[in-house]
Amino acid sequence: MxxxxxxxxxxxxxxxxxxxxxxxxxxxxxxxxxxxxxxxxxxxxxxxxxxxxxxxxxxxxxxxxxxxxxSGYYTFNWLHKLALNPKANHIVNINAGFDETSFILEDHFPDAKIRVFDFYNASQHTEPAIVRARKVSLTYPDTQVIESGNIPVSDQSADLVFLLSAAHEIRSNQEKVVFLKECRRICKPGGKVIMVEHLRDFPNFIAFTIGFTHFFSAPTWRKAFTQAGFSKIDETKFTPFMSVFTITP
Incomplete structure (x- = not known):
């Protein structure tokens, strides 16, 4: 669709x-x-x-x-540079209450089973922007609302796990690590977690001034990935303002 x-x-x-x-x-x-x-x-x-x-x-x-x-962010042509498995048959896409990507992933991986999860927690993720976004978001069929620390997917079953401009909504470092451990658990040994985020860096300071504090720095993310047990972390830039992390269990 x-x-x-x-x-x-x-x-x-x-x-x-x-x-x-x-x-x-x-x-x-x-x-x-x-x-x-x-x-x-x-x-x-x-x-x-x-x-x-x-x-x-x-x-x-x-x-x-x-x-x-x-920039072509929503055409997803940037995916081709990541050398992902074109035969991926199990894809997990996790959002924070606003989903503009699941239908696009479906177009790029027409033969894959795509499972979509929403970790939005009204008591913890209280920003007005998220609340308003949820009211207009087009929900992908069978999207499940979950706790960030419990992704209902079998161990080592997902070829690709996508976290697209969502993971920064988890503000607690402890919660981030637990969430990333879950992403690692469900990912196949040869699979990958793909995370796209603005960073707390100079280009985003120029762009968003004090608003850049809503994001996390690259060292913060790398430390969280390492604490979650990932073995390989690659970062590429998609525009000066966004980073694409490709993480391998």
């Missing part, structure tokens, strides 16, 4: 899911400008503050448009 994406769907999703942030931000910006004129703040200083504020609001949208709407 091919899902046709609308023009600028990625950036429109960001705006929709984070509208509280932008409404508050624009109100604060208006307040700063008003206060600057009321208290006769030096116009150069005021201009610098306003430009910095506008940058913080709109740079994430520009980068999101690039990554999600113009």
């Amino acid at each position: 091919a899902i046709e994406r609308r023009p600028f769907q990625g950036v429109l999703n960001i705006l929709s899911f984070n509208r509280h942030f932008y409404v508050i931000g624009l109100l604060v910006l208006a307040g700063i400008i008003a206060a600057g004129f009321i208290f006769h703040v030096n116009h150069l200083y005021l201009l610098i503050i306003v430009i910095a504020f506008i940058y913080g609001l709109f740079a994430p949208l520009i980068v999101s448009a690039y990554v999600y709407d113009f």
Whole structure:
């Protein structure tokens, strides 16, 4: 089932899911400008503050448009560079309550059995953006809601396990390690876990300013993979703002 994406769907999703942030931000910006004129703040200083504020609001949208709407992320052609098993017959795709990838995976692996799991926990994953995203997400048939520490799949049965822009929603390092141990448990000896994430690094700081703290650094992820028992960790860049980790049990 091919899902046709609308023009600028990625950036429109960001705006929709984070509208509280932008409404508050624009109100604060208006307040700063008003206060600057009321208290006769030096116009150069005021201009610098306003430009910095506008940058913080709109740079994430520009980068999101690039990554999600113009880079080819949702065509999944970047998968071809990973030398994955073309005959994979058991694929697991795990999301955090917002799934835009399972139907695309189905198109790329038409002969595979795809099982989809959602580890969203309303008591732990409370960000308004996730709550709104879940309301509009198109649910893949037979998607199961699970605990992050318990993936109901047999040991060493999955050829590929996909974690696409989802794993960072697990904020606790202990929970991350337990989750990754589960991913390793279900993965065949010759299988792979494919994780795509923004990182807490300089390019994402330039893109998202303080918002880059929502992501984790590459050393943090590598440490978690190692603690989970993975033997090989490869990282490639998909745009300067996203990393593709290919992890082998």
